Amino acid sequence: MATIPTPNAEDLALVCVSGVGSSMIKNAAAVQKVPLQTLMGTGVPPDAVNLINVLLVFNPHKRLTAEEALQHEYVSRFHDPEQEIVMQNNVIIPLNDDVRLSVDDYRNKLYEIMTVHQRRVIATKPNVTVKKIFPPEVYSKVSNSSMRHREASLMKAAGDYNQQMKSTSEVPKRKFLPSRTSLCNSFNSYNKSHGIITQSALMELRAAGLR
Template sequence: MCAAEVDHQVAQRYLLKRRLGKGAYGIVWKAVDRRTGEVVAIKKIFDAFRDKTDAQRTFREIMLLQQLGDHPNIIRLLDVIRAENDRDIYLVFESMDTDLNAVICKGRLLKDVHKRFIMYQLLRATKFIHSGGVIHRDQKPSNILLNASCLVKLCDFGLARPLGGLPEGPEGPALTDYVATRWYRAPEVLLSSSWYTPGVDMWSLGCVLGEMLRGRPLFPGTSTLHQLELILETIPPPSKEDLLALSSSFSAAVLPCLGSRPRQTLDALLPPDTPPEALDLLKGLLVFAPGKRLSAAQALRHPYVQRFHCPAREQTLDAAVRLPVLEGVQLSAPEYRSRVYQMILERRGGGPGGG
């Protein structure tokens, strides 16, 4: 392992065991806390405050996880460490064994009961964040962590947004400034609707469920237009009212061109032994109109996850989640960085090594 890859104060506190992955954004290691013996995952984000977009994403992920991380199905952020070069930053998380994407790729590892239990936990996490007015906006198998007991933890809140009591609908916040993974994007996102709702997460969860049932992605589009084609040849077509409700200039031009393709049904994409209640839940999530999709709270009462459903364990937040910087207010990259550093100092004040 290259010693230059990690700052001295991180190596002092954590014993790095192995590198779990490396990408353009940074590196993730499995490590052990030298003080407590706890196994952790350390994510080093390269140049986390490079520009306003990257800085805002880093800021949001840290601040939202501070407020949401007590839920059993959301990854816990244990520490945030400032890099000596003032550009990179380290996020220390609880450790998990794998992610849902890796499990699906290995094929036939998930039995019916596992799929139901994973879906139940995802719905429970989603109900929790939605109750605080937060939408994740990037639910997909690689952002769903698992351990050997099939415990689920939702991670990567870099694209998440708090709606923060802002009105929904055309007067509400314009949320078009992100590009989530195409295969899990809701139709209103693909059509550049000028506003959207927690329904974007419910669509993504439908795609995740479909992928668990099918063993491969449900709608593997190669472009935005192809993605829409795959969706619209499978799900029931939208009504005129559904289209108008999206407030998208794009939809009027694109959708009439897509109606002439041969149609297929959702069940034709799934194995013949798919339980009927799995297909029924899928149909309740993969609905064109966001307001007609099942909510997380409704989906938790669905027969597919009934054996795990326990209202007492499906907690909600008492108030809307608010970030220290209001939605719609844009800071500069250095301002976001100084806010994060201030938070690290405050955490340090709460005890040695932060929270």
């Protein structure tokens, strides 16, 4: 953002759907401008600098297309239409990056994308062995067990705990960290049992002095 012109209102309205993206871009653009030539140095060919300048344009409709870029002076000598594949449809990003999500939501969405891709590979190539993906159970905000535990605490304070809560099986039990040796060994290979380290687990590791 420091090397390209600051996007105007028209550019932001075209690219950003929500106000979150607009504010993030405005904050990123509010920095001291640095010429691209300064970052690349003096030994870079002028046509290479020109190509990067016309590609680093915020508004996608004002950038060079792939076909136009291949005709640029810097890469024209490598241009061979017979070896270049043209896509017949537009590329649609499966995750809307204009909406700010939590870390857990991003992780869950990535696992969903990976699972869909895996199913497509299996459908097109049934004889190919594909390693199965076991996404860990990551809760977006507050887990159901935590909600039940809070409800049990409220009922206990109101005197209805013995009547409403027939057993303590629904109350989440305290989890203990494994020993340092088993914990380090378990992270050497990916399996269904541990999945991905969550932010809360990282905090516990730091507190335990394991990281």
